[in-house]
Amino acid sequence: MTPAARLSAAIELLETIDAHRVPAAGALKEWGTRHRFAGSGDRAAIAGLVWDVLRRRASSAWIMGEDTARARLLGMLRLERGLSTDAIAALCDGSRFAPSPLTDAERSALTSHSLAGAPAHVSGDYPEWLDPHLAEVFGAERALEAAAMASRAPLDLRVNTLKAARDKVLAATTHLGTMPTKWSPVGLRIAISADARNVGIHAEEAFIKGLIEVQDEGSQLAAWLSAAKPGEQVIDLCAGAGGKTLALAAQMQGRGRLIATDQDKRQLAPIHERLSRAGVHNCEVRTPKGQGKGDGDALSDISASADLVMIDAPCTGTGTWRRNPDAKWRMRPGALEVRLKAQAAVLDRAVHLVKPGGRIAYVTCSVLPVENNGQVRAFLARHLEFSLVPPSETAAALWDKADDFSAATLQSAEGLLMTPRRTGTDGFFVAVLRKK
Structure with missing residues (x-):
């Protein structure tokens, strides 16, 4: 043609x-x-x-x-x-x-x-009804932030450190044009042009052998900031297809107890094959009982024993608009209300799972304050036994780029926000909550 x-x-x-x-x-x-x-x-x-x-x-x-x-x-x-x-x-x-x-x-x-x-919603290319929400978080810079969210996304990969080091995988994938990611110590990035064909990662030897997984750098960092450690008991409460589960397993170096579950059992379907390919042996997948969505409690035997509960919360996905620009024009206010209720419910569900001194990592791929800061404030008001651990404090103990990374993010009293404009990642919010 x-x-x-x-x-x-x-x-x-x-x-x-x-x-x-x-x-x-x-x-x-x-x-x-x-x-x-x-x-x-x-x-x-x-x-x-x-x-x-x-x-x-x-x-x-x-x-x-x-x-x-x-x-x-x-x-x-x-x-x-x-x-x-x-x-x-x-x-x-x-x-x-x-x-x-x-x-x-x-x-x-x-x-x-x-x-x-x-108007800002025109130059930033987003639905007008979202303007008050974006103005709340970005103020006068909302059009610039949204324009960056409308840009073309790269293809990011996470190196599976259970099987290989990043330098080894980088050398083996140079034919794909891979480069180290700016922030994530286990990430690789491939720039994508406007007319580029599918990179075909799933046919690459490194993927087949479980050395890499497709995962945005922001998602990698959200898991990284949870600071999962070897030997801990970690629960991925909204595991879905297992992207962050795999990242947590690598951080734990295959040691400790990792439990992956999701209220929607259909979302868990791909996780088994992915865990096998990645060589993860310390993860137990728990599927909700019953036939319908959310039927049964797969964690009924767990009470106040988890060191970490990861909540990759169901959200509007506004932070991933550059990967799915169709979604922002199809989004309606009613969908936001549904997500807010689901987020509050899953946060409350995590409370009884965490042991004293344990923590909840609350993560969304959204930039909307009502899904992020608002949910954290409401949670802390409902559960006085929890307090916020500043993500910058967590980051400082993790890697040598922590200070520069924290400075690049949008910091708030409730957590940090990554955006395409600020960090070159998808939009991700991260809050770490510790039980007293």
């Missing part, structure tokens, strides 16, 4: 997403099934166009003065890809399979319009 034909395909896909309100990933998969003539390079390029439009949906429509699939794509080419008006016009020449030629109004908008004077 020609570059112009790819633009036409992207416009068609965006129109489908708009008309049928379907997730972008599903629309792209369906399009690929119906257009088998398109090669992998074409599909990757078209997907890149669609995701970039979703990243810059509001700002692209703003500069074009029109909120249509075509207008958003043209605006994205100007804002995100940096194409000149003439370059865009050359692609939209009306030839076979190409988009129709630019109108005078479109050419004028591409040439003369900018984001000067645009």
Whole structure:
């Protein structure tokens, strides 16, 4: 397919997403099934166009003065890809399979319009109803923070130190373009271009042998800040597919007792194979009893004995927008209310599991204060036997980059917040709570 034909395909896909309100990933998969003539390079390029439009949906429509699939794509080419008006016009020449030629109004908008004077939710590309929440945490910098959250994410890997050192894995993966992560002492990073094909990590020998796992650097650091130690009893209360469970196991060096569970048993399905591949032998997976979501208590035999309870809390995922830009436009206020109730419930559930002197690590991949600072304040008010351990204090004992890392994060009385703009990671909030 020609570059112009790819633009036409992207416009068609965006129109489908708009008309049928379907997730972008599903629309792209369906399009690929119906257009088998398109090669992998074409599909990757078209997907890149669609995701970039979703990243810059509001700002692209703003500069074009029109909120249509075509207008958003043209605006994205100007804002995100940096194409000149003439370059865009050359692609939209009306030839076979190409988009129709630019109108005078479109050419004028591409040439003369900018984001000067645009509201924060437009220049930052996020739903307007979230503006008060982002203003609470970022203030006047919310548009800059949100714009960074709309940027293209790299592919981050965590080296499994149960099997290999980072330097060894780095040398074995140079063909992928891996580089050490800035903060995580066990992370590797691969930069991803706009039209890049799937890196195919799951076919790499290092992955097959369990030397690496896909995990954002921020997620790695959230687990790192929990300070899990060899010999401790650690419970991963919202283990899901096991990303942080695997990280905790490596921190524990395979020694101690690690329990992984989740209220939704369906989320646990991949964890068994992942633990086996990683060579984790000290982890017990506990599936809730019963047939439905949340039926039964898989931890009924545990009371005040855990050194650490990790809560990777269910949240809105606002911190991961750069990996799933479709999610922010599909998010509704009601979803936030559901998450807030679930977070309070899982925090309260952890209380009786922790022994005196033990700790709870509360983590979200959200930047919204109501899910982060607000939940911690409310928890401390409900449970006076807990107090906050400043994450910067925890970090200081862990690695030589702790001071610089703490300075880069957004610190508050309740914890620390990583963001793409500040730390180059996904958005993650971390609070450590100690039982007196």
